[in-house]
Amino acid sequence: QVQLVESGGGLVQAGGSLRLSCATSGGTFTELTVGWFRQSPGREREFVAYVTFSGQTTSYADFVKGRFSISRDNAKNTVFLQMNSLEAEDTAVYSCAASSARRGGREYPTSYDYWGQGTQVTVSS
Numbered sequence: 576q577v578q579l580v581e582s583g584g585g586l587v588q589a590g591g592s593l594r595l596s597c598a599t600s601g602g603t604f605t606e607l608t609v610g611w612f613r614q615s616p617g618r619e620r621e622f623v624a625y626v627t628f629s630g631q632t633t634s635y636a637d638f639v640k641g642r643f644s645i646s647r648d649n650a651k652n653t654v655f656l657q658m659n660s661l662e663a664e665d666t667a668v669y670s671c672a673a674s675s676a677r678r679g680g681r682e683y684p685t686s687y688d689y690w691g692q693g694t695q696v697t698v699s700s
Contacts, residue, residue: 577602577689579671584694587661593696595656597671602689604652605629606675611645611656612684613667613696622682623669626654634681638664663700668693 583595597609610625624635624645633645644657654671672687680686 577607577673577675579673579689579691581669581671581691581694584669584696586697586699589661589663589698589700591661591698592657592659593661595658595669595671595694595696597654597656597673597691599652599654599673602673602675604647605649607673608675608681609647609654609671609673610681610687611654611669611671613665613669614693615667618667620670620684622684624656625681627681628675636682658696661696661698663698665696666698667696669696670694 578601580598606628608627611623612620613623614620622636626633626645626647630647642660647654670693671691674688
């Protein structure tokens, strides 16, 4: 059973930066495609970014392109989400998700089999 633990959330002023971490255990990290999603009150969960198991492919939601960067460290079994130029609209609970299955649709939550508990990001304006 793969387990995911997010960290790195917190309170930051608009224009600031945070780096989220998604530490994995219980599986073969190099077989996992990992995605980040976020959800704020009253809104549905939305896709933020993903990185494939090989690390060769990344994808971002339009609203974070140029501001966020996803990366993976195979030695640490961890995926990172570097978030720069944060805006108040980025306030949400950020969760990472993972799957070892070879499937498409990685922008959709249903494409993932394992989820972390989430970490709160609050951006003050």
